Amino acid sequence: MSSEEQAPAAEDLIDNTSQGRLELYRDGELVGWLYYTHLKPNRYALRHTEVEPSHQHQGVAGAMVRRVLDEIRAREGTITAICPFVVDYLSRTTTYADLIDARHPGYSDRASAESARAKARG
Numbered sequence: 757m758s759s760e761e762q763a764p765a766a767e768d769l770i771d772n773t774s775q776g777r778l779e780l781y782r783d784g785e786l787v788g789w790l791y792y793t794h795l796k797p798n799r800y801a802l803r804h805t806e807v808e809p810s811h812q813h814q815g816v817a818g819a820m821v822r823r824v825l826d827e828i829r830a831r832e833g834t835i836t837a838i839c840p841f842v843v844d845y846l847s848r849t850t851t852y853a854d855l856i857d858a859r860h861p862g863y864s865d866r867a868s869a870e871s872a873r874a875k876a877r878g
Contacts, residue, residue, distance in 0.1 A: 769823045780820040787811040788820045799857050800828055801836040821845045825852045836862035
């Protein structure tokens with residue numbers, strides 16, 4: 757590998773339950789986190805996304821949201837999207853529309869959530 761090429765960063769998503777956030781680490785360094793509230797039964801309110809200033813504008817927030825949504829899917833959970841970044845992310849893809857809680861989507865209005873789910877169904 758030449759000095760101009762970089763190996764992909766090793767990423768880990770850690771559930772820091774004591775602080776109520778999922779944390780993204782790259783090569784062992786905390787680069788961002790997403791605050792959540794775990795609601796019963798197995799619903800996650802995604803409240804706020806933050807990225808360390810030195811890692812902003814590098815795709816960290818998008819990668820983190822993707823990893824968080826994949827983790828919630830693995831847990832067979834649903835989401836209530838409150839964080840504006842998460843809402844915007846979900847508006848640009850249908851990949852995670854099945855995770856949006858039908859009764860509590862968290863979007864600014866229920867029509868937006870229904871539209872996202874309808875796109876996913878095709």
